[in-house]
Amino acid sequence: MRAAVADDPRFLVSRSPGRVGFYRNFERALELAPPDARYVAMADQDDAWYPEKLATLLREIGDAQLVYSDARVIDRRGRLISDTYWSRRRNNHSDLLSLLVANAVTGAASLFRAEVLEDALPFPPAQFAHFHDHWVALTALARGDIAFVDRPLYDYVQHGQAALGHAAATRMPRLRSRLGALRRDRRERVRMWRLHYFVDGCRLLQYATILDMRCGPRMTRTKRRSLRRFLRVDRRASPLVRLALRGLRELVGRPQTLGAEWMLFRAFAWRRLLAASARNRPSGRLRMDAVPPPALDPQPGRRVPRDPAARTVAEKIAPLTLAVRDDAPPRVNVLIPTMELEHFFGGYIAKLNLARRLAERGARVRIVTVDPVGPLPRDWRRRLESYAGLAGLFDRVEVGFGRESQGLEVSRSDRFVATTWWTAHGARHALEALGGSRFLYLIQEYEPFTFPMGTFAALARESYRFPHVALFSSELLRDYFRRHQIGVYAGDAAAGDRESAAFENALTPIDPPAAAELAGRRPRQLLLYARPESHAARNMYELGVLALSRALEQGAFDGWSLHGIGTVGPGRRVDLGGDAELRLLPRSGQADYASLLRQHDVGLALMYTPHPSLVPLEMASAGMLAVTNSFENKTAAALGEISSNLIVGEPTIEGVAGALCEAEAASEDVERRVRGAAVRWSRDWDESFDDRLLDRLSSFLET
Template sequence: MTATVSDRLAAALFITVSVPTTGGRLASALFDPALLLQRLLAQGLCPPGTTEAQAVECYLSDPSCRIVSPNALFDEGWYRASNPDVDATIRAGHMLCGLTHFVNYGYAEGRWPNAMLAMQAAAASERPLADALADETAFLARPETRIFLDCFPWIAPLQYYNLFARRLGVENRPPAAAALPAIDLVRAEFDAGFYRDRHMTTADGDADPFSHYLEQGSSRGASPNAWFDEQWYRAFYRDVDEAVARGRVSSGFHHFVLFGRAEGRLPAYDLKGALEWALPGVTEPTLLHRVRDLRRKYEFGRPSPRVDPAGGAPRVWFIFPVVNPDISFGGYQAAFALMVELQAAGYGLGLVCMEDAAPNRNYFLWRQRDPRVRAAFEECLWAGKEDYDRLPLRDGDLFVAYSVWGLKLARRLCHLTGSPKPFLLAQEHEPIFYANDALKVLCEEYYRVEHFPIINSHFLLDYLRAHRVGAFARDDVRPDEYAVFEHALQRLPRQTAVQMAARRRRSVLIYARPEAHAGRNLFDVIVLALEDLCAEGAFGPEWCFDGVGALSDLKDVPLGGGHHVRLHKKMDAPDYARMIGEVDIAISLMSAPHPSLVPFELATTGALVVTNVYENRSAGQLSAISGNIVPCLLGLEGLKDGIRTALRRVDGFVSREKNRRPAEQRDWCDVFNPDFLRAVFGTPPLRLRPAADAPRGAMPPPRPSPVFLPREAVETVSALASAPS
């Protein structure tokens, strides 16, 4: 290790300990980067090609990597599990890891560093305390003493004897000549008959099999019993093979009885076990488990609730997967806004949560800050899986599926209430959320349920039409068989050229959503691009980087060159406005048909916004929205080119002010205006009934579809309708 890395390790690991060696030398002895790297690679915690220095950085910066021990004799997972007080201290953030505790406190308290030593101590007869070692040279010659003190070099030999060795049954006298570490453990699991048949010949005469194993067999790769495969063990676990080569253990089996069993290592080849060690989770039969979940999703809503023919005015029911205020991003905001405007126009409301047994209405109302949304949801009827069969349905009730997964349920409920086809609040082409698996196939099938789409953005409309999705599978789709709206945008602070020029600091804002469900925002590609550009020296010391959109507090993401991304979870309005008001370059990607709202909102501020093209939105269409939008190709190299373009233009302050997109003066009440609502949902209160001779559950005669509102009527803000500013 370099001196810098050693010093960092010393500072990170050794908080209070006072030892005769310097921190750097102690860190070098205690912390084995090569061993750490091997264990991180074996457990899939770092990618192939990681260097030892990078492994150390991962260990120091990523808590998930610190469950792997960088010390051959210390078992981090076992130590934490066996010492709940230590684990609680680490989880509270007061200590880096279990190794830190052992170095500073645990060894002096006599806490064991691994399970095998603890087990040996439990089975041994404790020897008396000693004021001095009878023969220190002989004591130090013991292999087990040498290994222990090599791993924990600040502990003096007498300390080791009194704190640990005497509790292992070691006497304060010279060992027998043939002594090996854990020799009794090795002997206990040695199969003399198996070894004699497999590894001894007539030339060996009547030699004792165990002695033969110690003297010859173990070094030749002989297995000591039928269930342990010495050659496989050393071939599979490269760190063990290197430990044998260095003389730290005498054989793979020696390692197994001392450490490997406690670490969960395999004694012999097993396909599943070997794959799981190298690629954790790869053998999990996920699809087998998912069959039942898919069945429940497919059949949700059976048995059906009853309809009260005299129940009063019909309602508009919204079918959600869940209603959780902590994940209410743009799509949910549009749905909530539609519900608010429906209620304000006189429509009754209800909601069904398909994946919640009993949706938490109280928490939603407590968390919700918008008074209009609170008012609508306080009056709204709520239902989950537990009370679905008691829904107070009425003739003529209408049903809006928030996701395509709710369409089958909505269709069944339309049959019950004698209503027209259900509505789909289409805010994305949902199969893009899934891999090429059953979820994607079924998701595509659900689009074939007849429905009336209410589409968020003309960009998405163009995609659905081009790909013949859902209602657009027919060639003769009329404009009155769907509706389209444009999402209301936040009003953000607008920078002037004078303000931009006056700042010494330059700012990059990233739409940073590092969670798996937001993969289409390509957070990882953004980080890779910024790492490369920082390595090129594209960003000077005046640049800072902030990421918004994360769901939790996360550590800064290093980019190199002294730069890092500070990740912010959801911020309150004043803090967000203050940050937005000083942004020079914004990066927001969307690998999906819907273009996202963030680029268009940020384009109103004076920031240069790097965002990607897609098959349904060209560079020309994006640039037409604002000259401050910098289109880029989807991918790492395309993104880097886009950021370089923005960097070249960042000092054009007058141009940036001139190209600000005009601030929207529309609220949701303008988007979902009364004309839009009447055209789509009819005039409240609706009294739609099936024909008198139609049996309950049969489809009623179709009513005329709502009139489609053209783009001009709803004041669209799409690229095709907006003139460049």
């Protein structure tokens, strides 16, 4: 462009230091309009202006603040789609409320007086899906009149990927479609009302508020009354009824606002229902989600299925919105699912410790969430920093909430670390947008095993085919990928070894037990790692309960106290048959968890995946005889190399029951238990991510 305009003084080329989106780009361009300009026309598009376009608009503007014309609609090959923009919808340029709820003035068609910018700039905050031409048209109509030239003065090129093209801007939902919507799930309909309230209702309330503040005193009485009546729709019933009546008008003849009033009626009705259903204490009869959606500016034109299950998947793997800036510092972005304290387990501690260690090595590190993040307690940072290795974490690393961001600032040199299968999808999309090659994939499990065989399992497996280098959370897990030729090991093993590394998740620090302490404990106590939640199916809660019941049938654990930990639900009791029961203990902090392990003699922690769960290793380090299961290369011999306190059974009821009976019989051998507490595994995160490993990771990230 600079070469095309050369030194022509009529042109000013101004490049933004980063991608700010079309809305903010138009704001920048309008701010650069010369102070002596009398009129302004916007031209960012590849539409074909007729030679007489500007001259005609200048002649027809008269006393109006803005004038715009009709347009022919053509496709990219120049073939005619429509000889008028208004083939399906009535034009409007005089009714302020109609223009507010449904824009009719396209920027490419318009020319306006430069004085309009006195009220139009700066543009309203862009937390919503705003359009520059809508705001300019509203400002012009608030200041005076808008004129229309009833013939095409340019050819509008309809692209399939246009932000808001002719087809979308003139589509009126059919009555059949509206009636069909009534058959949708009731919860889904209410969810859509909530979405429209925050995305559309609040957007228009913002526009109307700013318009009233800037132009209210100069509006005609009719326009001011119409605007302020709309501003009361969130608080009074009469404006809501007027919206419904205006919506009825759209069902007769050719529509003007495409039924926007109906959509807004449902949105504001949802708001009133929410207020009516609110109670001072929890209620089980009627509960409505009042939390705003994570994004108030959904991407225009993006096709998202209405089916709730399909939409959930689409939203989970949707690309993050990036704001690429030439002057942004290069960062290492560690992508994690969310910040949810209730489910903050060992895997999250590993992710955040990796971020800390990379930052300590001099990288500028940012933790980025890729799932919507709900309300966090005020002390969430302090609570996360209380876990092992994380003290002072947020003094070293940044935090970015990806789904709540209007655009995550990145440079073209940014690097990405994926930590789950869906963050791997996000890392791949980000690298494609930035022209990067591969990401670092922190793999702490073969994740298809964490879901039933279906969509999530298939997408998880796909993530290992994305270009990446791998960091495995144990040599056992790495060996599983090597044996099955997965991910970096899809080719030969030597190449996979070059493109991967392994570390050990640091165990929770537990003071080693003394023999006298173990010998004197009465009654003996068993601890089951009990996670009945569906997301933890790999921990085989049901098999553990059945195996424990079978061991009790065989006479084991007579007189023992039986406990369970791991559930995120409230404490309760589990009937094991006969008079026996297992008491599930409530979730505790890391220090209390370590103390709890030292109070027990036998542990049961199952994991039906290749990764050696940390829980049986931590049980063993506390002097417990820890029963766990085998899985392919996770054999009794392999686990015995880690600790002699690990007792391994086949993942069957009889196999685990037999291992439990063996552990109960050996529980009095306190010398064995003390020796086995010296677990051959990392107990410190700086040891887990030592300098030698970080050198390899740095080389991975640099390439």
